[in-house]
Amino acid sequence: MAADPDARLRADARRNRDQILAAAREMFAAQGPDAPMEEIARTAGVGVGTLYRRFPDREALIRAVAQESFAQVLDEARAATAEEPTAWDALVRLVGRSHQLRVTIQLALVSARAREILHDDPRTGEFREALMAELDRTIKTAQAAGTMRPDVGAGDVAIMLSQILRQPTTNHDLATLAFDRTLSIMLDGLRTRPGESLPGRPITAEDLRDR
Amino acid sequence: MAADPDARLRADARRNRDQILAAAREMFAAQGPDAPMEEIARTAGVGVGTLYRRFPDREALIRAVAQESFAQVLDEARAATAEEPTAWDALVRLVGRSHQLRVTIQLALVSARAREILHDDPRTGEFREALMAELDRTIKTAQAAGTMRPDVGAGDVAIMLSQILRQPTTNHDLATLAFDRTLSIMLDGLRTRPGESLPGRPITAEDLRDR
């Protein structure tokens, strides 16, 4: 349980670390993973040196932000599965609530640089695996219950989500509205329905593993 | 009064300009709109000086690339409307063929910086208006024909498209498959269908004007 190497920091150092992570999350979301380190530090209310003491370079900071984010999404997903009556409801809830996690998922998926960095990070990898496994279970359950079309895989859903979740963050009201509507359209597209089936084959969790 | 400020260039200058635009389009697509000017010039086979003679700064270059792209998409859209039997078919074709225009659309939508720059550019604005008008017509026709659900607007569709069109460019086979499937799912979501209607109100072309 003591996997976190920073578990035993002095109280003030701990606070600084958290502020840095929060600032980085915001700035990465707003400007992408190349946001100036100095500005991140300033936003966090610390000097650059402090930032670098906690995170030896930009990559380490990106990894830390990503891990935190993935962990949160995983928690959300598990809570949804546990608390919702049907798998479809769990999916809808996860997807709807992820709203607040949009910024963090952006980071993990939008930038080529960030993806490269995270690709080789085992901790991020574990979270991703667990998250995909959870999603896979939910989808299969919904398909078995006949509420979700049978010709989609966890990979399809993950890719669609990752795309919706990266809406630009300007004009907040409109963005929120668009998000909710796009989501509903997608969910409608995922429901069991008559008609032609999708081109190709389902994209699975495995397909995404070596992206 | 000449609409195109570069209409009367010497032949070799014209060629340079085109090569620069082509190079910029490729590099923007590959690396985003911050790609080094020097590298763009080198790819175009000219010196930086020549690049700056044609496009006084990066913003001007971004605007020029975007205008060209928008014009192409507009052409595509009009051709689809003219040649396809139904509005739904026109939409499907536009959306499917845009495949080749993905990279250029990426530029216009993906980067916060590029969007800001384009926001104030009247020529890009005109293209955008025309394109949205075309899309609006198509959608309304399809809705009148009963093939598209009535509770979506041109803004909804534009936003959804802009999201699908920015898939990460790695792992090309998987990306293509994912693109085709996501597109199909979305189109299925857009078809006329029984069930609850979407949250909020339709997003229109006007809504996007001041994004």
Place this chain on the structure above:
Amino acid sequence: MAADPDARLRADARRNRDQILAAAREMFAAQGPDAPMEEIARTAGVGVGTLYRRFPDREALIRAVAQESFAQVLDEARAATAEEPTAWDALVRLVGRSHQLRVTIQLALVSARAREILHDDPRTGEFREALMAELDRTIKTAQAAGTMRPDVGAGDVAIMLSQILRQPTTNHDLATLAFDRTLSIMLDGLRTRPGESLPGRPITAEDLRDR
């Protein structure tokens, strides 16, 4: 003969390049190979950017300075061999005239960092090889003539020289005097003489190759 990649520079660029090399030689001699790049540029009368355009990083600059230095010493050595009546005279002349090359040899031998960098540079390696071959010939000739003690190798002499040549550069008059005298004492130690022979075995040119 056109091995130099910078042979065809514009006149002003050529001049800048030479000024940068000269400035670097001086500053490396005075402060070691970690001298601030900015200060080197300022001394050369150019901006940092210009320095970096010519020499993509510090290592490249160090290599360039070293190559130039080694080439000069090699020229000196060959001229001495060609023009002096005996091998001993050639050695004395080389060693005495090297006075002006002291600073440059310092760079090549004094700093651990510089040596590492130069170790893998093939051009520097060639110069070193040629220089050691020349020295080896001179020494063997002098030994055959009976003027130099037979139990020393080119490596011994090179090491001794490299040590004398790195005198600190403060207090110039005294340094010059000390240099001349130390040199004479060393040469006296190298002359054929009765008495015990040296410990160990002669250090050869080969011994130094993989230092």
Place this chain on the structure above:
Amino acid sequence: MAADPDARLRADARRNRDQILAAAREMFAAQGPDAPMEEIARTAGVGVGTLYRRFPDREALIRAVAQESFAQVLDEARAATAEEPTAWDALVRLVGRSHQLRVTIQLALVSARAREILHDDPRTGEFREALMAELDRTIKTAQAAGTMRPDVGAGDVAIMLSQILRQPTTNHDLATLAFDRTLSIMLDGLRTRPGESLPGRPITAEDLRDR
């Protein structure tokens, strides 16, 4: 009036101080006098704060290390004089045994920065004076006995030694061999011998005082 400002430290503080000095000696020898303070502290097994409590800045630390070193060399020199049968033997022994003191002497002589710092330090100055006096005595005795050439002064010998003692520390076997041989050649050069005398005039202890 207490000569040693740290004479009355608590036992543990004393131990800390000694460990810091030892660590600094090693790191200065290995990396030069710019070795990171933090690393020195870590090697010494203390926090940086402790290091700075004992030595208010880097200069103070350099001075302390140098004083310790000089004191040791002085002890060596006096022991050699006292225990060896002739002055020449004492010189040979001092020079040969200094082997172990090489690293510390390096510090005092090799870096421009360190020399500057030590130049104005009275305590280091005293040690240097005493050492030079000892060397001067030894040399004059040997010259009076006819074993050392009469045209060299203590300054000549000190300079020569300081040069040999700064061999690069890589490739240890070869370095040791080279050291022993260079030393022997130099000593041979210092012996009484027929032939031309040295250029200029002897360099004395006084000459070095204001280097």
Place this chain on the structure above:
DNA sequence: GATGAATGAGCGTTCATTCAT
């Protein structure tokens, strides 16, 4: 008194833009 966290100045390097050739 000891610790190690925080600060910020400083250097290396890149790249947009200007300008001499």
Place this chain on the structure above:
DNA sequence: TATGAATGAACGCTCATTCAT
């Protein structure tokens, strides 16, 4: 007119030193 050389501002990162715990 085309070129590519020169400039310098900006950002990443390191490390000496100070200071809260």
